Amino acid sequence: MIALYIDYRLEKFEREIKYVFDFIFKTLGFEYKYVSKIPELKENDILFxxxxxxxxxxxxxFVAFRKIIFFVPFEADLYKPQKIGEELLxxxxxxxxxxxxxxIFSxxxxxSPVNCSxxxxxxxxxFNFDFFGNIFFHLSRIKNPKNEEQVNSQLAKYVRFPFVNSLLWILEQFIYEAVREKKEYYIFKKEFWPNAEKFAVVISHNIDKLQKWNFSGYLKSFVTDLFYIYKLKYFFRELFRKIKFLFTNMEEYWNFSLIEEMEREHHIKSTFFLGTENNAREDVDYNTEDVDLQEEISKILKSGKEISLLASYYSYKSDIHKKQKDRLLQITKENRCGVRQKDFKYDINFTPHLHNKHGFIYDSSLAYNDYSGFFNGIGFPFYVFVPTDSLQNRNVGHIRNCPEIPLTFSDxxxxxxxTEQVSFDDAKNIIDSLFQSVxxxxxxxxxxxxxxxxxxxxxDEKLFSRVLEKISGKHIFKATYREISDWWKLRNSVMFKEISKNKIEIYFPERTKNFTISFTGDGKFEISESELVSTEGNLIKFHNVPADTTFEITVYSGEKDR
Known part of the structure; x- marks a missing residue:
């Protein structure tokens, strides 16, 4: 088990430190505990x-006789990310x-990042830098509407790669290296995804606009397009589309059938974000009372896909989610939903509190508006840290009930x-690099x-097809946003308990369809035979486990006859 010791002189930052410890070790899937005295350490503990x-x-x-110990130096500036200026960064x-x-900020x-002996x-x-402080820096540096520069200029070139994930990977490798070196040690890990998939993919569709033109807008667009007559390709393309619309009355934004056909071919279930309020000009341009739209919503739900709330433009800092959420649940006949703010508007002083207050099961509002990449280098669900000077509540640490599922790519x-768009070749390269990175x-x-x-x-259709082809039939966890949120919460609830040096228990509080843990160590493990369990190399896979079920695993050092 991982044992975490915090120097008493860091008490001022205890809230921030425990938040980042929770993120790191829950994400990695290692069981961990806090120790205040060295005698609390057990034989198989790895001390940080x-x-x-x-x-x-x-x-x-003297501190960790015959044990594994890592020292990480503390750097206070990293726990004040909003106060670090460009020059200092x-x-x-x-x-x-x-x-x-x-x-790395240091x-x-x-x-070398770590010196080992x-x-x-x-x-x-x-560690030769503050590993934990760097992770906290990226987790807590959440955009604020007052600061329109979303990608820090020092970090812009890195965000196509999930560098926070990479830091977690580095830590994991050093832990494994230490365990292999100290042959009497072993460690179990909850794999990231149910069947130890290489990575996970979630696909969504914002239902942002459904009318390209109404009557007045149609006439005005002719005048507007005259200003772009020098862009001949754009001008004639738009002219052709207007003529086509005039004779067919086919709405170009009504692409439900196209998406359904493409996703059905690749056996993909996606999440649609639907707006239920259009009081402001910036809100959606449709009404959920529309009969045709209700028919499309019914088709989406019958196909097993998810519909969650596209919250109105100004709701990110106004307490108006309840009405919108209630309307959505009335339409979908569900009892819960996630949320995404229109145009990804977000204010750390308001938005997370509002989402938590109204019981959304996840949020997916953290994304770059004009750039594709991993938000702050993060490629995992996480819980938002609320700063102590939050206008809403000065005592809240982090929002525990509403995980953030960041968006990597938006078309x-x-x-x-x-009149201009990124070239198709460049768009393909962006998609390919994101897949390679994760x-x-x-x-x-x-x-x-x-x-x-x-x-x-x-x-867009060709690019979406490329994404679907990349994930079709591969060892990838493909899920809706709700399924990702449910999985992440379930994964965190499964617990390891050390019974003795060579025995551990793994406890499932809820019914679990698929779950995988891995073993690293010089010895062998043995788990009682059951139709619910199978082994594959160093992996133990659980299937259809009932709620409130415990399994016992025994670890033997060296060779053991089976």
């Missing part, structure tokens, strides 16, 4: 000591170079201007293809 001054080898030997920026460069320069029956690893980012370190890819953009982005 978080403090101001590194321990000498002799001190580490530029001064602190370092890189770890793996398959992709990983940004006052001190370093050659094995001596006198102790494995001692010393809105393909539109450069009214496959190397595991994580979650979120794609949004809005209904209106199947008309407005010339190659």
């Amino acid at each position: 000591f978080y403090g101001l001054v590194p321990l000498s080898l002799q001190e580490a030997y 530029k001064e602190y920026l370092r890189e770890i170079r793996l398959s992709h460069p990983i940004p 006052k001190e320069k370093f050659k 094995v001596e006198n029956e102790i494995y001692y690893g010393v 809105e980012t393909l539109k450069i201007s009214r 496959e190397s370190v595991n994580g979650l890819l979120g794609f949004d293809f809005s209904l209106s953009n199947f008309a407005d982005v010339l190659y």
